[in-house]
Amino acid sequence: MAAVTPLLLLLLLSSAPSFSSGSRNAYNINGRVKIPQGLGTKGYALPGRMSNVKVLLNGGQNITFLRPDGYFSFHNIPAGTHLIEVSAIGYFFSPVRVDVSARNPGKVQAALTENRKGLSELVLEPLREEQYYEIREPFSIMSLLKSPMGLMVGFMLAVAFLMPKLVENMDPEEMRRAQEEMRSQGVPSLSSLLPGGAMN
């Protein structure tokens, strides 16, 4: 990655100056939107096609689109502080504050408003990808077991399988006594609970 970055920077620096002055105190803002390759290819979010990306100035006062290489420009912009937003489905872009001043045309003064990071070139990159859909958890036994219902089932199983074991380890004498005691009290067996089973 370290080797790639200087190369990229070189490419960006060689691009045209971000502001070029025009007539009647109107300026142009030129910039570039870069969506890194590799982003958007994974996951469920639909990768936003470059042709569907919009760049908006000052809350929709001007709207422009991207050229195939990602460059965009706004024409005839008065001097002042402007806000550029990028709308691309599947990506989150921070709005960018851009100062266009009459004093030093050609100089870039831009900063991301989300994290106040300054930009030396007007190159806008998404802060993150946006996943619009929940991802279905793949079916797994663990997730079932971890749920409260799963724990209940686990407890029931434990009782069903471990209780007889406990009973086995009991003293047979004691066991018989206990059984007799129970019988004398009348065991609430399943059959006695059901209609028709009450005869015995």
Add this chain to the structure above:
Amino acid sequence: MAIRSFLILFILFFFSSLNPILSLYEDQVGLVDWHQQYLGKVKQAVFHTHKTGRKRVVVSTEENVVASLDLRQGEIFWRHVLGSNDVIDGIDIALGKYVITLSSGGSILRAWNLPDGQMVWESSLRGPKHSKSLFLVRTNLKIEKDNIVIIFSNGRLNAVSCMDGEVLWEKDFEGESLKVQQVIQPPGSNLIYVVGFASSSLFEMYQINALNGELLKHESAAFSGGFLGEVSPVFSETVVALDSTGLILLTISFQNGKISFHQMPISNLVKDSFGPAKIIPSSVIGIFAIKMNAVTIVIRVKDESKLEVVEKTNHETSISDALSISEGQQAFALVQHASHEIHLRVKLAHNWDDNLLKESVKMDQHRGLVHKVYINNYIRTDKSYGFRALIVMEDHSLLLLQQGEIVWSREDGLASIIDVTTSELPVERDGVSVAKVEHNLFEWLKGHMLKLKGTLMLASPQDIAAIQSMRLKNSEKSKMTRDHNGFRKLLIVLTRAGKLFALHTGDGHIVWSHLLQSLQKSKVCQHPIGLNLYKWQVPHHHAMDENPSVLVIGKCGPSSDAPGALSFVDTYTGKELSSLSLVHSVAQVIPLPYTDSTEQCLHLLIDADKHAHLYPKTPEAISIFEREFSNIYWYSVEDDNGIIKGHALRGKCTGEVADEVCFDTRELWSIVFPSESEKIIATVTRKLNEVVHTQAKVIADQEVMYKYISRNLLFVATVALKGSVEIGSVTPEESWLVAYLIDTVTGRILHQVTHHGSQGPVHAVFSENWVVYHYFNLKAQRYEMSVIEIYDQSRADNKDVWKLVLGKHNLTSPISLYSRPDVITKSQSYFFTHSVKAIAVTSTTKGITSKQLLIGTIGDQVLALDKRFLDPRRTVNPTQAEKEEGIIPLTDPLPIIPQSYVTHALRVEGLRGIITVPAKLESTTLVFAHGVDLFFTQLAPSRTYDSLTDDFNYALLLITIVALLAAIFVTWTLSERKELQENWR
């Protein structure tokens, strides 16, 4: 053992079907939501029908959409919505692969790749002066394999390369009063003619070399009669114009640089000519049309100066542009309207008498008249020419006609919705159509088994596809009857074309549509405008047999004193019950909370002279109204003067307009904002039909706060004059924003807060006792959202039971308008990332469910944000008690969770409004967002706590019950047998 394992298995099954739903899964898209894409009324269309590749038509619309459509089905290949002040002036196809659009008053030229809509290049064109005349001229001029496109805008003629958008040459036309009327490029030559009028009676002609912009000739000639309106080119060196009276036709020829005029009074051509005419420009060689009142006259020009009337008709006529079908042959289409049919004729330009094609197409009356027609030809199998015509109707719909039939149609009027209301569907009864239910138990079980497989992730791809189609095709949701949960309703929408549509909330299909007569252009009403929709009759209880109806309010023309028009439309059938042309204007409509015995809602219409008119005009309504006479208050906002006024009724109208239902009004109070420092930019009130469940709010430590709930609260936002302009041109020091809460009965300002260094635009929403508003903070250069909550303090002391018992409470203290209400407000501000286009709030039947804000972002998405994030009681470190109450720790920015986008991966292009309607089920609210696109979905802000989700597997439940029963019987027999053995032992 077997029983045990069986038990375990079905318990596992059972739980797997109870997944909690947090937000949307990808396979749930389209279950409860629908999304429709539209374009708006087509302004211009260009065909692209080469032999290879798909056949397309590229259109530009009044909604600033440029789109490429499939000519076979009318589907959208691609579409771009340009900014609202980037109006498209012209489109063309260049080099066979680029779509060229000229927009923003002729200053921006863009090229789009035809197959996929990717923008290829963009150029900015400037000129010496601002002018209205704009031309995009298609040429076949070639300079080194490159095509050029000639553009005249802002007083400058540009030749632009189609390859890369570079301006090849430019030529200014700086003549002070020169108004360029036409730019003509005769095919096959390298010349361009620019013709126009200077001062009022001078005709100017410039001849320019198209290859390098060199001025070859400049001639001018005066015509004493002056000129009126537009010119129509008839030959490459002849144009037709009207003199300033509109009674004489001028044929102006500038052959070889010599300008000659030829006059022909219209009365010589047409015997019974009435009044001034208007030229309808056409690009057809030798033919043009004029319009006098409702009569259209088609005139043929023969050898320069001879004019001949070829057709005169009372029917509405549209003429297409010329289409060159072969060398030197031009065809054009004429469409005429005759009640239920339209007649389409295609003729050759030089041969009026014969028709290449003559067809009659049956047309739905509710599409109105034909507004525009575009033709395209194809070669039939027998080598003859066939024609297809794209027509734009009065209701903004787009139709393709071919071989006497409508191949496809698009309801593009739905791209410009003005107002929305809802209506209930009929109750299910005998005879009311009911959709087919699932065939039999086996099918039903099979379906649920498939679902089960899906939840267990055992389904094969085919199974998944089957499940998905089964869910989407659910016939329940598009039934035409009322459902128990209130999900099925009719959305009644009024479009700019004056057409009313009823959309079914289940799948968005159009149930009926009706072109309103009261909103159609007529002799009395030249420019009707639709304003609002109101529920007129909502039958329930004792008027169940009546159909519900809506009231459509419109007016004639944009001025404030234009007379109003009312229409009453039955929402079941779509029939217009009646319509009224009012004598008074409509400045304000107040739906009153009273109904008469037939459940008609009373409405008060305030006109520009401040008279109030009551509708319906029945004695019963008047008697109801008179009972409530003193309880009716309203307010009016005059943004221009910065005044808000409160009004009440005074008595019956006096003076010349003596009418039973007319009432005089009086002004109660007024708030005047200093015009030099504050400007009203937003006012918002609570929704009239909002239901609040409880006034009390229990906070931590068992304390109770009472919400100040009043229907008469108004939120007003004002900005400093300098701050009312766009972002980017003011400094934080000279801009501020003031938010007010005003009681609209007393005119008292209950709360006022100033945000220094902030500016609009302000978007706000008011609900219960809180208001949330969005604005721009210039100091931080970020958008902010603030919340104000208002609480009633006067009841705060009543918590003590002993005081109540001892009678020391203040419940019996008199309530007076003169005493200041004892209220406190709490507020807090947060950063919000995006610009906002609209804000709405969810609404439910009983108001119990917690609320979500629905924020329409600049990216045309709708974000649902829990109101808990906008709670002024949030602190950085909430106490344990506060945490238990559900208070979220304070963070400066509001979170944007991608999963909470209601519109998920879709965009509602050109978003304008968000409407929420409560369903009958308390947990659920219906959301309808409209713009160029329409989007509808159901939302459950606190999840569906009161019903099972759609995913619930009934088959599994049934199987479980059956299995349990079986297990009981098996164990019973086993236990019986064991007991028998015990006894025998």
